Amino acid sequence: MPEPGGYAAAMSRALALAHNGPATGINPRVGCVIVGVDGSIIGEGWHRGVGTAHAEVDALSKLGHGAARGATAVVTLEPCNHTGHTGPCSVALIEAGVARVVYAVSDPGHASGGGAARLRAAGVDVIGGVLARDVQDFLDDWLTAARLGRPFVAVKWASSLDGRIAASDGTSQWITGTAARQRVHEQREASDAIIVGTGTVLADDPSLTARGDGGELLAAQPTPVIVGTRSIPSDAAVFRHPHSPVILPTHDVAEVLRDLRARGFRRAYVEGGPTLISAFVAAGLVDEYLIYLAPSLIGGDRLALGDIGVTTINEQRRLEITSVEQLGSDLLITARPRQAAASTHSEGT
Template sequence: MRTALRLAEGGPATGVNPRVGCVILDAEGRTIAEGFHRGAGTAHAEVDALSSLPEGGATGATAVVTLEPCNHWGLTGPCSEALIAAGVARVVYAVADPGRHSSGGAERLREAGVAVTGGVLAEEAEAFLDDWLTAARLGRPYITVKWASTLDGRAAAADGTSKWITGAAARQRVHEQREASDAIVVGTGTVLADDPSLTARGDAGELLATQPTPVVVGTRAVPNDAAVFRHPNPVIFEGTHDLHQVVADLRQRGFRRVYVEGGPTLASAFVEAGLVDEYAIYLAPSLLGGPRFALGDIGVATIADQRRLRILDVERLGGDLYLRAVPVPPPATAQQGDTTHQEG
């Protein structure tokens, strides 16, 4: 299973499809084939592995796969049927498929007489697939909200200037996080005030290989000569303040990871709406004072309602600190959305 997880790393980290790896073992436990899913429209991991075997080569074999084999027709056929047709005798998987339309592969395999074992290295696989599983279970993209602030929580000086609160190392990490995202989201206020390019760039200012799609939220007009129009990817304008409508549209467009990098107004709106899966917080060792906080009103009126976070990582980047944190949900308020699995 750990080999299958390593294979899965070769798949795309963005888009609606999960990264899945598969190892096929013969009756003596020897590896006879390996495969992984390379993206929408390509063979799923199980079929990729089976394709390297001659006809009948998988008869009596064991397939070890990181995600429960799918049981639906998308851009490709169901993996459960491919494994049955290949004569596989046993399937071992790590994590159950949460998709409403794609799950049921384990049940279908058992109906066909295939021995099935689930939950092997489930914790490691859950951590590896965390963003995709979150998106699949909630029916929306995995959303990271980022901000940079001083130690006293200010995102800008009293006159509005904010370049630069953090140093070069922290800013470069932000560009790497942009590159790892499907979309980067800002509000019209940020576009009008800062005219950002919203690109992912390297140390020398060069464009990185993968670029997030720029998304601008709000109803104010943006000048035709705004830098965002020079982005390698066409900008998406979401002419609304309804964030649930925005994230639903981004889901429909096939985005898995969304990076919110707007100003305090947009960040606060995402927090208040409960639409944050991860926080990327950059803290500079400085003080500004004044009114320009990194967050505004998030709907907390009393200390009992505070939004608690769990810090996953703390890293020193030059003279700055990077905190990676996730929300701690209140008891008995777990959200359940459309869990359609769109693996293609």
């Protein structure tokens, strides 16, 4: 059996398996490998979504009776310690007779966490933090949602270099080019929900679908969420979306996120308009900013953001830029609130 520091390769394999799981939904993507007493991998598994076997149980199911006794389970996330759609993985591992459990990142869930302590209490050797940074980056949106009890929130806007999202007559198509717009559709596809205000629906009549280069619908579609109290025409394009839209007649963005969490949504993609985006920013409910900048100047008062509660320069919302990417002639700047970015970087250290 490898020494405690020798499980990086097995954890890397478990992380590769985790990528097979669904990128949306309330459950995390988790991978697991079972390492035999001779150091070879004897079982593999991953979590396929709500109601299916967790990664540890999936891996154990590939083994014959008693084959896991004395083995090591290497799993990307701390084994769960609660009964939901399935039983606790910590108990399954104990009953299988594993001698050691190696995991990367602790489970921050109030109900699901604590598996490591339960395993130790049963006499299982437990090692945490193996490849923690890699797994933290992979599970970032789920970990944030689990820690905060709400969906991970990404806000997106496209603007000119001087921060305008439309000309004075209201026209806005197209500020950015095709490469940037296609990236937006890919980001929509990776989200559980796409959120806009009633003002955007009334002004632009968007379909809120995720589409490919040829206009075809992509395999995964975000659920459209319309926030606000104004009525929407019954023939609006959003009602032809593959998923029925969620209509939330409120201006309370925290209430919106509570509703979406109850629906099992992990990642919310806020597209606008500026009133709605500003409300999320002002409430401190943004985890990631996706800002598309076009090399143009428009001028006027059609700004990407309105009032976010900053009255003096000392109150400005400080961000940390995590990446800058060129898409055609446009830039995609990804940023996070500075405090959240610092917390992310310290995870697992």
